[in-house]
Amino acid sequence: MNIIIIEDEFRAAKSLQNLITELKPEAKIIGVYDSIEMSIEALKDSKPDLIFMDIHLSDGLSFEIFKQAEITCPVVFCTAFDQYMLDAFKSKGVDYVLKPFSREDIAEAFRKVDELKKFFQKTELPDLEALIQKITQPQTPAKTSFLVFKNQKYTTILTENIAYFFIHNEITHLMTFDKQQFQLTQTLGQIAEQVSQKQFFRVNRQYIVNFSAIKEMEHYFQRKILVKLTVETPEQLLINKEKSHSFFSWLEDR
Template identity: 85%
Template sequence: MNIIIIEDEFRAAKSLQNLISELKPESKITGVYDSIEMSIEALSKGSMPDLIFMDIHLSDGLSFEIFKQVDITCPVVFCTAFDQYMLDAFKSKGVDYVLKPFSREDISEALRKVDELKKFFQKNELPELESLLQKIAQPQAASKSNFLVFKNQKYTTIQTENIAYFYIHNEITHLVTFDKEQFQLSQSLGQVAEQVSEKQFFRINRQYLINFKAIKEMEHYFQRKILVKLTIETPEKLLINKEKTHSFFTWLEDR
């Protein structure tokens, strides 16, 4: 499988290369491009790869411009730190995405989905850019209002608005309420993030998805990270790396 990466963040591109090589050693990364201009030139002159990992926000604009200039006939996995609503439109068309900062598990899951769906990724089945943009403009589907949980041999429902945060421990997703009750979930944190309101919840890192109402204060931390403190205690310090601080503050202001 020939793969190209379109990503303007050096660390993210390097991390993707390493993870892809580890998870799919038989694949070959045939190019890494950091701009729309370079990507269009490479895709226009060279042969089409079998898969593209593509960031949405590049140094010279949105990567959608590439689709206007090049007839892309292979599956695309979009990789971005924000614009989750936009990514949902692509996901509904059979193309996956990973959310930065991504993990080994995220890339592994994306590659698995592509393998399962590759027979559908024929030229006449790929979404047209116009239809994607129309879908993006449509209202977002209603978010999940409650979660069914099981504890002490009993089932009960927890209202989503009463959940302070979700987190992963020992590869199991937990939800914690404002009353400090804790329950295990069968869904992955990524699946939970897709079900709750993106206006209300933000995935600050690989382990935590937090409710806006639970945020108490924030402060600068080492290595240009942001330390987030909630109104209730968390098992670990909640740190946002410098690559994600912009999208986090945009999310805070966008309400």
């Protein structure tokens, strides 16, 4: 399997290379590119089997690449923004991974690519729309509780009693409505896939909030949104302008 990485963040590109080598040692990374221009030029001569692609590149949105280069292979989009999901799946996307991604996120992306290949091998006229829906839908129901360990004791916390999840010192925590804090072993990306998408929203890289915990919102500098919860957060909870539209759409979807 020949793989191309299109990513303008050095650390993210390096992390992807390491995870791909670990998860698919037989794969060959034939190129790493950090701009639309470089990617278009490279794709004129390269025919990869899979592309890992960021959306926000230094010279624009990566969807421009599809307008000027012929891409016939599956694409896994890795981005910090969730509002481009529909566009991604219209552009040969088979998975949409939010940063910061984990080993499990990339492993799941490879699983979906493998499932896609098996489907084409068995079916002469595949229904691509049905296939994409099948491989992107949650595989399990939303979690109703989380197992935690504190003071030498295990206990379970009902998901409905969790005000928000957050990262502190690179460790994932949950905060309950009665202000109890617990550490978790899951990454924030894993939790985002496990909880109800209707009840919880990942507002940024550090926080996932419960709809029931939201008290009020107000405009902030640089067109950001300041979110205030009924349970205080360790730092200000800000949503950037790129994500504010999807956030308000989520609030209205009741």
